[in-house]
């Protein structure tokens with residue numbers, strides 16, 4: 001490692017990064033065929049930005065021809081222990097651990113920016129570009145190239161000492177850094193826990209993730225109605241999903257060490273009652289705003305339907321009667337249809353059918369009523 005690389009590693013460590021690695025930029029030829037098949041198969045789904053400028057993604061030097069190397073950084077987040085609660089009885093939803101606290105895009109980027117600033121001091125006139133999940137960069141591939149870990153079957157980057165609960169940040173630079181002599185060894189071995197325990201079967205052999213089956217994609221990135229067949233499989237998840245990380249043996253120490261955190265389990269009825277202002281106030285500084293109000297409330301309605309708890313009927317009926325977003329009303333109707341035997345659920349659906357102006361929501365109400373005895 002060069003003295004400059006050692007200096008930057010030490011600055012990164014002072015700033016809280018747990019892993020630092022360097023790689024020289026090249027075209028990711030080994031990824032090109034897989035990526036074009038992935039795009040051709042429609043797997044980018046509504047993540048249109050993934051299909052934009054694919055060549056830049058494969059070769060970051062096309063972003064700026066002066067760029068020579070990449071500095072990869074890993075910032076840990078604490079996966080809190082899940083509160084010991086009965087999700088159905090308490091009508092609570094689950095959110096992925098990474099979304100707790102302030103939006104990581106801001107906090108991690110500021111710290112990575114400090115490392116880039118140190119590079120500029122050590123090497124005046126340096127060209128640097130700092131990204132956290134925002135640039136046209138295959139972060140996990142470059143993290144593997146920089147020897148931060150290996151690409152696991154759950155498609156996360158895994159490190160033997162830190163598991164996978166970390167965010168990646170990268171600094172593209174015109175400085176030259178050597179690539180590691182050897183790649184990080186793969187340690188999944190014969191384990192298949194993430195494939196076997198994914199609630200929706202979204203993971204497949206060959207390190208493949210089908211976004212259209214993945215709860216993280218459906219609850220965060222997908223904007224329209226959740227496919228009806230997928231709704232029961234979402235369970236209580238309302239923003240993201242941690243199952244394939246929770247079951248990974250390389251994360252077992254992290255999970256055991258963390259405190260219990262109630263914020264992982266917000267009240268579904270409270271969420272479903274959030275108006276625009278309340279949503280903005282509650283999630284202005286959170287990564288959860290990415291789902292947008294209508295998406296988060298849609299997810300909360302599904303989780304209430306999945307609870308099987310009759311206490312869910314009142315908040316669902318209120319949403320069906322007064323929620324301004326047709327998407328949310330449609331999912332509230334579906335959820336009420338899960339309580340087909342309840343007079344209250346049926347009455348709420350019948351009242352809504354008479355006044356529902358949106359065709360899709362009306363269709364959901366009719367389908368829900370068809371399920372009543």
Ligand code: SF4
Pocket residue numbers: 154197198199200201202203209213214215216217240241242243244245
């Ligand atoms: S995030 Fe959840 S749904 Fe998506 S692959 Fe992992 S376990 Fe499956």
Ligand code: SF4
Pocket residue numbers: 152153154155158187188189191192193194195244247248249250
């Ligand atoms: S659960 Fe097993 S197969 Fe999946 S990423 Fe972890 S070690 Fe690899």
